[in-house]
Amino acid sequence: MLTKINSIVLIGIEGFKIDVEVDISNNLPKWEIVGLPDTSIKESKERVRTAIKNCGYEIRGKKILINLAPAEIKKEGAVFDLAIAIGILTNLEYIKNKELNNYAFLGELSLDGKINPITGALAMCIELKKLGIKKVILPKDNAIEASIVKGLEVYGVESIRDTVDFLNKEKDIKKTEIKLEEILKIEEKNSTSIDYSEVKGQENVKRALEIAAAGGHNLIMIGSPGSGKTMLARRITTILPDMNFEETLEVTKIHSIAGITNKNKIVLKRPFRSPHHTISKVALVGGGKTAKPGEISLAHRGVLFLDELPEFNKSTLEVLRGPLEDRKVLISRVNANYEYPSNFMLIASMNPCPCGYYGSNEKECTCSSRDIEKYMHKISGPLLDRIDIQVEVSGVDYKKIAKVNKEEKSEDIKKRVNKARKIQEERYKEFNIFSNSELTPKLMDKYCELDEDSRELLEKAFTKLNLSTRAYNRILKVARTIADLSEREKINKNDIAEAIQYRSLDKKYF
């Protein structure tokens, strides 16, 4: 007799339906798994057998053949344990449910018949829904994250017994449902209490960060040690626009594949990733023996913060160029290609020179101009060209701080940012992009129209400051965001004038 059970395998973030076919005959006792399984699946034979036995079901003296179809896709991981077990139990008529092809099964078995959580559950469920599956049975610990997929019935189970009883309608398991709002409320209570009002002065940098957050622009801060670059960067999470539902889903999906979701299993806040500068290429862009998303994909829809940019290995930084442009990364293997999205906002910080004090009022710089040139050359032109906003951070004089009036709270900045982002989402809804930073040259022609005055100003800047064409587009995009922040439909001269100020590195001194 033959049974067929639905399951799924992930390649990158894309899912492929796998049919777990089980055939049991009264022949010489033997177990066999075929269909390009890797070692972890071959081992599942022993796990499944023991788990079934320990749950009290009799499977001795049979020839069991398991086929994972289609055979050309390489399969790995312990996700198929539950599907194989259910296939065998159905075949042996311990399960009498006739509608099993509506279900998909995911889960790793423990020897006592318990079901252990898996990584990538959300990603699998999103893909299962696309493939037309209506109901999913998976480990209870994964139920919450999976349940945010709309239109999919999710049942969390704890053991093989549970599952068999549920399928035989002898036990009632409620489908898992969650309300995003409730989780949000809990999350907000627990959120860390950092705020821009703690940073005194630095209005210019704060304004630049506000623009960056609103338009999703990449930003680099240049300043001496102790001028507050890291402090300013860490607080950007407090003013980033809220994620919409699609974004939440996308981000949680990647985090679930990487197996780093938090307690609630759902990522509701934009991620902020700050890898150390010793990070390897693979850890940054993804890959590895069993391909995993790297930091740039974990920062998808959020912020990748690279502190002390020139300290990073040069070749490590260069691999960022592609993903920064394409907003996705493709990792090629002999057996498969893995594609991970990487639409992140890059925030970087650096010192103006190796000793760190060039231009500082505190200390005299001891670097020769050659040293500084060498230091700047560590960051390639093409990479810098992809950073829309370059802003200088100078140390704040403590005597002056006392006089400064009250600082604006993150909450208030965020309100403006959210408004500006809404405008952008509305404007670009038919192009599948969310922010000004993603504008293509063609869309820029359409949405960044300039009047006579602003065109004149920009042309003057172009010749006077020796701007490249990329820099020209960069200024236009930033000006577009500035106009959105003040809720204006057309870019005006003042927006351009302000945008031109955010290009410190283009100046010849650096």
Added chain:
Amino acid sequence: MKIIDREDELFPEKLKSIKPKIKQLYIEGNLENLNKFSIAIIGSRNASREGEKTAREFTKELCKYEINIISGLAKGIDSIAHIECLENKGKTIAVIGSGFNYIYPKENYKLYEEIINNGGTVISEYEPNTEPCSSNFPKRNRIVSGLSDGILVIEGKHRSGTTITCQMGLSIGKPVFCIPHSIYNPYGTGPNYILKKGGIIVTKPQDIIDYFGLKKIKKEQEYKNEILKLLSEEILTREELSQKTNKNIIEINQELTVFELDGIIEEIPGKGFRIIE
């Protein structure tokens, strides 16, 4: 390019007495500069940050008195003196140690063109196809010292081209101004040695002006705009400007761009904005 020999009436009087004799001069650019009051600014090719700063400050100040700046078009202090002089709309003279077809170092070719296009002069005693040769460079130093009315040494090692120029200057009775250095600073050994041999110690541009008793030519300007008025008094950052004018940072940034593009102000990294004089 013009070629003038010793008999030519344009041949600078100052150069007639120096030895070994100069047979002829190849000249590009403005010929009149050669007979004007000028100061040579010299120093090492491998300049320190402080050295560069000193060269800039002195050049800028001397330009206000319409003094021509002479140097050797080399890397380091030489280039800085030429560039700063051009930026302050002064006239500068570059004395090169190779032929015009072999501008050395190559990176300075653009600077060479800029000097000529901005009313400056480039001269050489070698015919255009002379390749750069290390033995020719000390020789051109006698033209640098001969053509100038005073020599300013920023920094340099003892027994370098810099000290050669200074000694030549001293031997023909030109004042040599030296920036004093610590005795442990390797780049200070040159100027310190010259000081012992009869150099004149200077610590600010005004010292040179006072030595010659010169008068300032350009006048300070009056500004109506609030930002410009503040900047004409001191260098200020965006945040400081915003505080002093009670305008928000956005307005400040907008105004700064306009002034910057009009060439009235410039930004110094880490410090803020200043008026370009």
